[in-house]
Amino acid sequence: MTGTLESRLSALGVTLPEAPAPAANYVPYVISGNLVHVSGQVSMTNGQLITGKLGADMDVTAGAAAARACAISLLAQVKAACGGDLDRLHRVVKLTGFVNSTPEFGDQPKVINGASDFMVEALGDPGRHARSAVSAAALPFGVAVEIEGIFEIR
Structure with a gap:
């Protein structure tokens, strides 16, 4: 049975994939109290990496889609x-x-x-979060974007 949040995602045309497995010696998430710390997720869609370098071969619109x-x-x-x-x-605490x-x-x-x-569109007010957005000279596998997050759960 699909829950309320997954129904909202479905209305946006989004079906969550299986959680990606870690690519090295780390765990995909750690639960501490009521917080879930999720390891960095690289830009990927339909099992294919989204690669590129913003300012060289990728524009802001394509970068935002990767994010x-x-x-x-x-x-x-x-x-x-x-x-x-x-x-x-x-709620989403920080990205x-x-x-x-x-x-x-x-x-x-x-x-x-x-x-x-996307977090605000999908989750409403609980999707609003603190955030940092920084440059990297390179990312694993040449991906365009990698994002980690902290989430509060019930």
């Missing part, structure tokens, strides 16, 4: 952390976004808005 894809993976991890019940998610960009590129916040806007 949105990261947000979807973050929610998939939260769902896994909640034993499959996404309705246990109470930290890393943007693969040239030294001259300065629109990292606009790129990470792709994730922030």
Whole structure:
């Protein structure tokens, strides 16, 4: 049975994928009290990495779409952390976004808005969060964006 939050996602045309497995020696999330700390999720859609460097071969619109894809993976991890019940998610606490960009590129916040806007669109007020958006000279596998998050659960 689909819960309330997954119904909202479905209305947006989003089906959460299976939570991506870690690519190295770490766990995908850690639960501490009522907080879920989700490891960085790289930009990926339909099993394919979204690669590129903002300011070189990728524009802000494509970067924001990559950040949105990261947000979807973050929610998939939260769902896994909640034993499959996404309705246990109470709020998004903080996102930290890393943007693969040239030294001259300065629109990292606009790129990470792709994730922030999605969280608010999908979750409403509980999707509003604290945030950092920073540049990275390179990211794993050449991905455009990587985002980690902290979520409060019930």
